[in-house]
Amino acid sequence: MFTEPLPSTLDARKAAVRGVSVSGNLALPKMERISTLLASTEGSVEAECVFSKDEENRSVIDISVRATVEITCQRCLEPMPLELVAENRLALVADDDEAKALPERLEPLLLEDENCDLWSLVEDEIILKLPIVGYHDTAACKQTLEEYKAPPPEAGSGKENPFAVLEQLKSGNQNQE
Ligand SMILES: [Zn+2]
Numbered sequence: 369m370f371t372e373p374l375p376s377t378l379d380a381r382k383a384a385v386r387g388v389s390v391s392g393n394l395a396l397p398k399m400e401r402i403s404t405l406l407a408s409t410e411g412s413v414e415a416e417c418v419f420s421k422d423e424e425n426r427s428v429i430d431i432s433v434r435a436t437v438e439i440t441c442q443r444c445l446e447p448m449p450l451e452l453v454a455e456n457r458l459a460l461v462a463d464d465d466e467a468k469a470l471p472e473r474l475e476p477l478l479l480e481d482e483n484c485d486l487w488s489l490v491e492d493e494i495i496l497k498l499p500i501v502g503y504h505d506t507a508a509c510k511q512t513l514e515e516y517k518a519p520p521p522e523a524g525s526g527k528e529n530p531f532a533v534l535e536q537l538k539s540g541n542q543n544q545e
Pocket residue numbers: 441442443444445446503504508509510511
C-alpha cells in the first residue's frame with residue numbers, strides 16, 4: 369500500500385538513464401477521462417513506474433497498476449467494485465519513425481518534450497483494462513436476486529394446464545389454414 373501520491377510528471381529520459389523508480393497512489397477524481405467510464409470516483413489506484421534502459425539501450429518504462437474502481441453493472445444498473453491489475457512496458461520515442469522501428473512487443477510512448485505525464489499513463493492502463501460491459505457475479509447482482517424472489521409465473525393458478533397453451537396455438541394454426 370503506497371501512502372504517498374505518485375508524482376504527476378517526470379523527466380522520463382533522465383529517469384531512464386538513472387534507473388529511477390517512482391510509486392504512489394493516484395486520486396480517481398483527478399482522472400477526467402476515466403471518470404466518464406466509472407460509476408463513481410470511489411476506489412483507489414496505486415502505480416509503480418520503473419524507468420530503465422533495455423538491452424538495446426532504449427529508454428523504457430515498466431508500469432504496473434493496481435486499482436479498485438466502481439463500474440455500473442449492466443444487469444441491475446447498481447455500482448459494482450472491480451479490481452484491476454495492469455502491467456505494461458512502454459518505450460520512449462521522439463517521433464513516428466522511432467515508433468515504427470520498435471519491435472512488436474514494445475509499445476511506443478511518444479514524448480515530444482522531456483516531461484512524461486505519469487498520471488495520464490496510469491489512466492491509459494486502467495482504461496485498457498476496463499471491461500466493455502461489466503456484470504456482478506450472479507450471487508451479488510440485485511437483478512438476479514429479484515428474479516429469485518418473484519413467484520414463478522404459473523404458481524398459484526393451479527388448474528391451468530400448461531399444455532392448454534400449446535393446444536390453443538395448434539388450433540390457431542389450423543384456423544389459419
Ligand atoms: Zn448487478
